[in-house]
Ligand code: SF4
C-alpha cells in the first residue's frame with residue numbers, strides 16, 4: 117500500500133458528545149464533548165476506546181467481542197439504539213450524541229442495568245422442554261435429537277438474537293410498562309415453540325397469553341428496524357398473538 | 372439476585388411518539404381510524420334515514436353530497452388505502468404462509484392481497500355501476 121492509499125482513508129476530526137453519569141461525584145447526568153481523529157474504518161466502539169485510552173479514563177461503557185456477536189456494546193446514537201462496534205462514524209455528519217440505552221436504569225455513563233431484561237428472558241423458559249421423550253435418556257448410548265433442515269428453517273431466524281437489548285430501547289410499550297415481556301423474550305419463546313424438538317409450548321403459553329405477554333404489543337415495529345441481527349422480533353411477537361389466540365380458542369372448546 | 376433488586380424506571384411521557392419520525396409514522400397509521408369512524412357514522416346515518424322514509428333519505432343524499440362531507444370521505448378513502456398498504460406489508464410477517472414446507476415469498480403475499488382489493492373493487496363497480 118503506498119502513502120496515497122493510506123491518505124485516501126479520509127482522516128478527519130470529529131466531535132462526539134457523550135452523556136456522562138457519575139453517581140459518586142454528581143447526582144445529575146451531564147453532556148461531555150470529545151474531539152478525536154477518525155478515518156473511514158473508525159467504529160463508535162473504536163472511538164469510545166480511544167477516549168478511554170487517550171483522553172479520559174473515567175468513561176465507562178461495555179463491550180467484549182467488537183464483532184456484533186456478544187451484544188454488550190449497545191448505546192443510543194442520536195436517539196437510535198445501535199451496537200457501538202457495528203456503527204461507523206463515517207456515516208454521521210454533524211452532531212453525534214451518545215447516550216446509554218433507553219428504558220433501562222443507568223448505572224454509570226453508558227452502562228445500564230439489564231436485570232429486568234434477563235428476568236423477562238428467564239420467564240419464558242428459553243430452553244428445550246421435553247417431558248415425554250420417545251425414549252428414556254441413556255448415558256451409555258446417548259442419542260442425538262434429529263432435526264431436518266426444513267424443521268431448522270422454521271425457527272432459525274428467531275434464534276439469531278444476541279440479547280443486545282436494542283429492541284427494548286426501541287419499544288415504547290416497554291418504556292411505558294417495564295413489566296411487558298418485550299420483543300426479545302417473546303421472540304425467544306416463539307423460537308422454542310417452533311422448535312420440533314421442544315414440547316414446552318403449553319408452559320410458555322401461560323406467560324405469553326398474559327396482558328404483559330404478547331398482548332401489550334401494538335406493533336409499532338421499531339424493534340425490528342433496530343435489530344442488528346435481522347431477527348424481526350415484531351414478526352415473532354405478532355405470530356405469538358396468533359398462537360395465543362388459537363391456544364385460548366382450543367382451551368375454550370376443551371372446556 | 373431477587374426481583375426487587377432491579378430498579379424500574381418511571382414510565383414514558385405521553386408525548387413519547389413525537390421523538391422520532393418512525394413513531395410519528397406509526398401514530399399516523401393508528402390515526403387513520405379517525406376519518407374511518409366518520410365514514411362509518413355516515414353509513415349508519417344513511418341506514419337510519421332509509422328506514423325513516425323518502426324525505427330523510429333525500430336529506431341524507433344531500434348531506435353526503437356537501438363539499439365538506441365529500442372531502443372527509445375522500446380522506447377516509449385515502450386513510451384506508453394507506454392503512455391497507457401498511458397492513459398488507461405486515462401480514463406475511465404475522466402469518467407466514469408455507470406450502471409444502473417452503474415459505475411463500477413476502478412479495479407474493481402482498482401482491483395477492485392487492486389482487487383481492489382490485490377484485491372486490493371490480494365486483495363493486497360491476498354491481499353498482501349499472502344502476
Ligand atoms: S431481537 Fe435483535 S435487537 Fe432484540 S435483543 Fe435480539 S438481537 Fe438484539
Ligand code: FES
Nearest residue numbers: 181182186187189
Ligand atoms: S462488542 Fe460485542 S456486539 Fe459490539
